[in-house]
Amino acid sequence: MIGANGRGGPREKMKVEDMNVFYGSFQAIKDANLNVAEHRVTALIGPSGCGKSTFIRALNRMHDLTPGARVEGRVMLDGENIYAPSVDPVTVRHRIGMVFQRANPFPKSIFENVVYGPKIHGLRSHKALVEVAEKSLRAAALWDEVKDRLNRSALDLSGGQQQRLCIARVLAVEPEVILMDEPASALDPIATSKIEDLIGELKRRYTVVIVTHSMQQAARISDSTVFFLLGELIEVGTTSEIFTRPKDKRTEDYITGRYG
Amino acid sequence: MIQARRRFTDAFASGALWGAACFVVLMLAALVGYLIYLGGSAISWHFLTGMSSEMNAGGGVGPQIYNSFYILILTLVFTVPVSLAAGIYLQEYAATGWFRSAVQFSAESLATVPSIVMGLFGLLVFVQTLRWGFSALAGALTLTVLNLPALTRVTQEALASVPGTLREASMAVGGTKWQTVLRIVLPSSIGPLTTGIVLISGRIFGETAALIYTAGTSVAHGRAAYDLSPLRPAETLAVHLWYTHSEALIPDVTRIGNGSALVLLMMVLIFNVVARVVGRALTMHITRKA
Amino acid sequence: MIAGNANNAHRNESVALALLKSASAFFIVSIVVLLGYLTFEGTKLFTVDHKSIFEFLFSPTFSPDTGQVGAAPFILGSLFVTGFAIAVGGPFGLAVGVFFSELAPPRVAAAMKPAIEVLVGIPSVVYGWLGLTLLVPLIRNMTGSTGFGLLSAGIVLSLMILPTVISLAEDAMRVVPNSLREGSLALGATRWETISRVLVPAARSGLAVAVILGIARAIGEALAIQMVLGNSPTIPHGLLNAASALTSEIVMDMGGAIQGSVTQHALFSMALLLLLIAMSLIVLVKFVVRRAT
Numbered sequence: 001m002i003g004a005n006g007r008g009g010p011r012e013k014m015k016v017e018d019m020n021v022f023y024g025s026f027q028a029i030k031d032a033n034l035n036v037a038e039h040r041v042t043a044l045i046g047p048s049g050c051g052k053s054t055f056i057r058a059l060n061r062m063h064d065l066t067p068g069a070r071v072e073g074r075v076m077l078d079g080e081n082i083y084a085p086s087v088d089p090v091t092v093r094h095r096i097g098m099v100f101q102r103a104n105p106f107p108k109s110i111f112e113n114v115v116y117g118p119k120i121h122g123l124r125s126h127k128a129l130v131e132v133a134e135k136s137l138r139a140a141a142l143w144d145e146v147k148d149r150l151n152r153s154a155l156d157l158s159g160g161q162q163q164r165l166c167i168a169r170v171l172a173v174e175p176e177v178i179l180m181d182e183p184a185s186a187l188d189p190i191a192t193s194k195i196e197d198l199i200g201e202l203k204r205r206y207t208v209v210i211v212t213h214s215m216q217q218a219a220r221i222s223d224s225t226v227f228f229l230l231g232e233l234i235e236v237g238t239t240s241e242i243f244t245r246p247k248d249k250r251t252e253d254y255i256t257g258r259y260g
Numbered sequence: 261m262i263q264a265r266r267r268f269t270d271a272f273a274s275g276a277l278w279g280a281a282c283f284v285v286l287m288l289a290a291l292v293g294y295l296i297y298l299g300g301s302a303i304s305w306h307f308l309t310g311m312s313s314e315m316n317a318g319g320g321v322g323p324q325i326y327n328s329f330y331i332l333i334l335t336l337v338f339t340v341p342v343s344l345a346a347g348i349y350l351q352e353y354a355a356t357g358w359f360r361s362a363v364q365f366s367a368e369s370l371a372t373v374p375s376i377v378m379g380l381f382g383l384l385v386f387v388q389t390l391r392w393g394f395s396a397l398a399g400a401l402t403l404t405v406l407n408l409p410a411l412t413r414v415t416q417e418a419l420a421s422v423p424g425t426l427r428e429a430s431m432a433v434g435g436t437k438w439q440t441v442l443r444i445v446l447p448s449s450i451g452p453l454t455t456g457i458v459l460i461s462g463r464i465f466g467e468t469a470a471l472i473y474t475a476g477t478s479v480a481h482g483r484a485a486y487d488l489s490p491l492r493p494a495e496t497l498a499v500h501l502w503y504t505h506s507e508a509l510i511p512d513v514t515r516i517g518n519g520s521a522l523v524l525l526m527m528v529l530i531f532n533v534v535a536r537v538v539g540r541a542l543t544m545h546i547t548r549k550a
Numbered sequence: 551m552i553a554g555n556a557n558n559a560h561r562n563e564s565v566a567l568a569l570l571k572s573a574s575a576f577f578i579v580s581i582v583v584l585l586g587y588l589t590f591e592g593t594k595l596f597t598v599d600h601k602s603i604f605e606f607l608f609s610p611t612f613s614p615d616t617g618q619v620g621a622a623p624f625i626l627g628s629l630f631v632t633g634f635a636i637a638v639g640g641p642f643g644l645a646v647g648v649f650f651s652e653l654a655p656p657r658v659a660a661a662m663k664p665a666i667e668v669l670v671g672i673p674s675v676v677y678g679w680l681g682l683t684l685l686v687p688l689i690r691n692m693t694g695s696t697g698f699g700l701l702s703a704g705i706v707l708s709l710m711i712l713p714t715v716i717s718l719a720e721d722a723m724r725v726v727p728n729s730l731r732e733g734s735l736a737l738g739a740t741r742w743e744t745i746s747r748v749l750v751p752a753a754r755s756g757l758a759v760a761v762i763l764g765i766a767r768a769i770g771e772a773l774a775i776q777m778v779l780g781n782s783p784t785i786p787h788g789l790l791n792a793a794s795a796l797t798s799e800i801v802m803d804m805g806g807a808i809q810g811s812v813t814q815h816a817l818f819s820m821a822l823l824l825l826l827i828a829m830s831l832i833v834l835v836k837f838v839v840r841r842a843t
Binding site for chain 2: 570574642649662665672673680683740742743745769771
């Protein structure tokens with residue numbers, strides 16, 4: 001397993017311990033445990049409704065915003081439990097950013113979208129904001145397409161550009177971990193491959209956890225893969241292991257297409 | 261046979277519903293036309309800007325129009341911040357709990373208080389207990405309490421029209437709730453919010469019953485009529501229309517009344533059109549959607 | 551560090567919440583102060599002037615200067631004009647609401663609805679003025695009466711409650727699930743049969759709320775009816791008789807009433823009565839809504 005192969009191997013960035021998630025009385029996640037390696041891409045796969053989106057939203061306390069949702073267990077970030085009572089969820093989300101299924105740019109200019117995070121965290125100087133915007137847009141592989149129209153509304157961009165803008169917006173606050181909930185599911189193949197290339201770049205500097213409904217996508221971009229079924233974390237392994245030699249019969253059935 | 265009768269009933273009932281709707285619209289058109297017909301000849305530059313007269317014919321409604329706008333703006337200064345805050349609290353912060361229920365129930369109750377009763381309340385509290393006398397401020401504060409519930413509802417509905425994904429996006433880059441509301445949710449709801457505020461402004465402009473015994477039925481003479489002080493009696497145009505008919509001694513009551521009624525109607529139409537046009541333009545500007 | 555963060559954003563957050571909460575608390579304070587003040591002033595007639603509640607509610611003579619404080623003429627006047635408005639404007643408003651929800655082609659609705667919204671915005675004095683200059687002379691010419699009276703007031707009020715009833719009725723019809731519409735039409739029912747036998751019964755609590763709030767609108771209206779009622783403080787004997795209502799009497803007499811006088815106390819008692827009626831209508835709405843769910 002990645003993160004367990006000793007010296008020179010990647011450090012453990014996040015660790016999920018005995019996580020249970022409930023919506024009211026419905027249990028959406030059962031006893032999940034997971035180590036997330038630093039500077040790697042971890043893919044969460046499974047049939048729809050298996051709990052992978054619920055799981056990823058528990059990793060930066062987005063469930064705090066859902067009435068009736070309850071998370072049990074511990075989620076460690078560099079050894080600190082993000083669910084500890086003394087921890088501020090806002091700071092957690094500053095360090096663990098999230099990109100959503102559908103691009104959700106603010107109805108503001110491209111520039112204002114990117115610098116929104118730095119601004120609310122106290123960056124005032126216009127010069128510094130301009131630098132952050134360029135850096136983040138470059139990192140999100142969007143700079144060349146938008147550099148001449150930073151003051152135009154973000155809503156004028158295409159769907160794929162909007163999603164890369166949302167990634168740039170997250171990068172601008174320099175998080176350590178980036179969570180992505182099916183970031184390409186609403187995009188066409190060309191836009192999708194741009195996002196996938198981008199994810200490959202991002203892992204040099206960030207730790208990436210991504211939910212995907214496409215096994216091909218998981219195989220292309222991830223270093224390790226996690227398989228969920230009916231709210232249970234069934235199997236974790238390197239992506240090549242999972243796709244070539246799954247240990248669990250249910251993983252194998254899913255990989256070979258028996259769950260659809 | 262039965263089929264034919266059913267078909268006839270259906271056609272007849274549909275026709276009746278169409279008729280009812282057309283009747284309402286035609287009646288409105290007729291009333292508007294009638295007011296224009298009556299008031300058209302009364303309205304002149306002199307009428308709109310001239311001093312009102314207590315005894316003689318030929319008076320205008322300049323000070324009353326000024327007072328209507330004065331009280332409208334003063335009312336908005338109080339109502340808008342409080343309603344925005346309460347609307348934000350109810351929509352974005354308070355999920356459940358006794359405090360929320362109490363606020364909600366109070367708002368619903370306030371919304372049904374008849375405006376003449378609110379006027380009496382204003383008379384008791386502002387005019388008599390606080391000894392402000394009949395004054396623009398007493399009128400504006402009475403109208404504030406009267407219009408808070410409606411504007412709070414408008415705020416809640418405007419905020420509810422902002423997609424939750426925008427809130428998530430702000431939270432996901434470490435925005436606090438307040439930062440999210442202030443920088444994302446509120447600016448995104450500016451279209452419906454503007455529409456609502458302007459529509460309610462139209463109502464404030466035409467309010468009468470709550471003002472008779474709070475802002476009073478008199479204006480000062482000469483330049484003092486355009487005083488900026490909130491602690492002076494300030495008869496508005498709507499109150500003037502009521503007062504001329506019921507109490508005044510002037511011989512050209514009908515002319516003044518017809519003109520005032522038409523000006524009030526025109527203001528309502530203008531507020532309605534502005535509310536819609538500006539609200540839609542802002543929404544389109546922000547969301548890039550038609 | 552993710553723990554123990556006490557920066558500006560945090561202080562702003564709690565300051566903001568405190569401000570929002572106090573703005574909301576203002577609602578509670580307002581209604582409590584309003585109820586308190588009016589209860590205090592509105593019961594002075596009974597506690598200070600020692601009039602009986604029975605006399606206030608049922609005696610037909612209102613002459614506070616001679617110590618007679620019977621508000622029955624005004625109560626009856628209010629009930630009558632409100633009843634008239636609901637009897638005429640209610641069915642009309644419900645019909646137009648149903649029309650907008652079920653029959654109106656989108657373009658027709660888009661053209662007609664702004665008109666309804668203008669109807670809401672017209673100030674009540676303008677309705678009163680229209681009644682005074684259009685309706686009163688019309689009725690005078692047709693009947694030979696003065697034209698002022700219950701009939702004129704009832705007609706003006708019928709018009710004024712229309713927008714309230716229309717928009718609430720439309721909302722009530724719109725929340726009926728489409729599956730009911732489709733289900734009924736699929737059985738071969740005509741559109742009218744679907745409306746009258748399926749949709750209206752399904753929306754009945756919402757339609758009831760529309761009528762109740764129409765009543766609330768009518769009973770609280772003051773100026774428009776004051777201008778056409780004729781303002782006679784006696785029990786009316788017919789539609790064409792001049793009369794008074796609770797609201798119109800307050801408008802008429804409040805200006806001349808001396809602070810602390812029996813007259814003023816009696817007027818505050820009427821205001822309190824109006825407030826109680828309005829609030830019980832709200833409770834009734836709550837009851838209807840709760841029973842429906």
